[in-house]
Amino acid sequence: MENTIIKTVNYSSFFGTHQVVKNVNMEISKNTVTAIMGPSGCGKTTFLRGINRMHELLPDARSEGEILLNGEDVMKTHPILVRQKVGMVFQRPNPFPNLSIAENVVAGYQLNGIKLSKSEKEQLVEESLTNVALWKEVKDVLSKKGTFLSGGQQQRLCIARAIAMKPSVLLFDEPTSALDPISTASVEELFMKLKQDYSLVIVTHNMQQAARVSDKTAFFMMGELVEFSDTKKMFLNPEKEETQNYITGRFS
Amino acid sequence: MKQNEQEIQVLKEDINQMWKMVISQLEKVKHSFLNNDLNLASEVIQTENKVNAFELRVDDDCENYIALYSPVAIDLRLVLSIMKISVTLERIGDYAKGIARHVKEENCASFNTMVIEQLEIERMFDALLSMMTDSFVAFTNESSQHTGKILSKDKEVNEIYHQSIRQLTDYVKVHPEEAHCILMMTILLRNMERIGDHCKNIVEEIVFYLEAKVLKHEGKTE
Numbered sequence: 001m002e003n004t005i006i007k008t009v010n011y012s013s014f015f016g017t018h019q020v021v022k023n024v025n026m027e028i029s030k031n032t033v034t035a036i037m038g039p040s041g042c043g044k045t046t047f048l049r050g051i052n053r054m055h056e057l058l059p060d061a062r063s064e065g066e067i068l069l070n071g072e073d074v075m076k077t078h079p080i081l082v083r084q085k086v087g088m089v090f091q092r093p094n095p096f097p098n099l100s101i102a103e104n105v106v107a108g109y110q111l112n113g114i115k116l117s118k119s120e121k122e123q124l125v126e127e128s129l130t131n132v133a134l135w136k137e138v139k140d141v142l143s144k145k146g147t148f149l150s151g152g153q154q155q156r157l158c159i160a161r162a163i164a165m166k167p168s169v170l171l172f173d174e175p176t177s178a179l180d181p182i183s184t185a186s187v188e189e190l191f192m193k194l195k196q197d198y199s200l201v202i203v204t205h206n207m208q209q210a211a212r213v214s215d216k217t218a219f220f221m222m223g224e225l226v227e228f229s230d231t232k233k234m235f236l237n238p239e240k241e242e243t244q245n246y247i248t249g250r251f252s
Numbered sequence: 253m254k255q256n257e258q259e260i261q262v263l264k265e266d267i268n269q270m271w272k273m274v275i276s277q278l279e280k281v282k283h284s285f286l287n288n289d290l291n292l293a294s295e296v297i298q299t300e301n302k303v304n305a306f307e308l309r310v311d312d313d314c315e316n317y318i319a320l321y322s323p324v325a326i327d328l329r330l331v332l333s334i335m336k337i338s339v340t341l342e343r344i345g346d347y348a349k350g351i352a353r354h355v356k357e358e359n360c361a362s363f364n365t366m367v368i369e370q371l372e373i374e375r376m377f378d379a380l381l382s383m384m385t386d387s388f389v390a391f392t393n394e395s396s397q398h399t400g401k402i403l404s405k406d407k408e409v410n411e412i413y414h415q416s417i418r419q420l421t422d423y424v425k426v427h428p429e430e431a432h433c434i435l436m437m438t439i440l441l442r443n444m445e446r447i448g449d450h451c452k453n454i455v456e457e458i459v460f461y462l463e464a465k466v467l468k469h470e471g472k473t474e
Contacts, residue, residue, distance in 0.1 A: 208322055235324045237464035248327045249256045
């Protein structure tokens, strides 16, 4: 479909002989927020890490099937190129501790050996930090270390670092689970803004967060995609009994 | 049983008790009207406070449940339905009290006795009681199988109401001296017709709870 940015076709992930993600078929639309939820160990993070080929970095890990990004199979694309197009933000804010705030934003370019002029760097830093609503807060302390910032600010800095690479998709692995409610609210507000320019996929254990921020929700259980539907439908009238049992806390 | 399920059980028990109380109010008011039983009418008027107290209790329990458990899916539909059903039951309780007051209007006792059969008031009461008890059973059994039958009873109530109003309109022309009692009777019939409408609302809530379908204003919206 024209509006599809990611399409998985019978995608599976393994650790050795253990199949963690089982034949997932899913289509993610452009400029939407997609939440992925499910019990611990259901394969949601492994699935997320498969999208930008992070899964294969782990020992004994492999994948089968296809993940198409704008119609191109990511398994046949160089992983570095995939990760430029598909940024990722992790559970705990992880700015590079030895780099300044500004250096953190453009770290992706440095690590990939892409040279930028001083003015290009300055423009990219301001643009990226503005997009994550952090510019006003840090514009006078850009030379300070990234770790100088609060947890919520650090997470927004990590998002700025991801979007500085001009990706089309942003993956988030429980991005607010280490943040307080105020920082969580600011990051959630940011999702609404970011989806105008990017497609967001968020793994979350927080069902209320999934309900608040996402357009579509996927429910995984034991490696299988049980249900994938509009978030409003999922939380008011889920199709599958397993989904209902999980979201109403009856899952055992 | 998990804490969440225990809380749901409490909510269901609360609304069930309130439901039974309102059914009892309706049965008593029927008996008091048909037999001109003033004591029973007084009892209905006095008990109405208990129905109101139940509504407050159900509201409170639902608010706490939403605040503490953030329900979703069938739990969310249940709690939303219970909140609306409790408001509706309270209204039905109010109408039962209104009918009981009418019974105590002693000046109209003989007029009432005279028109009970002609206006099919007993059949109207029976249809309402059937709607109330059938919807209660549908809710407690979590079955929407017979909701269509309950909704058809509301049509029966409406037909009796319109027929009765026509008869009273004709009657007042011949017996203007009975105008006061005729007017009171039209108010009573209106109250009964409204109870039917409220029973219909309850059925709509049950269908929403069980099937996530919205029947309200079906066919009336663009």
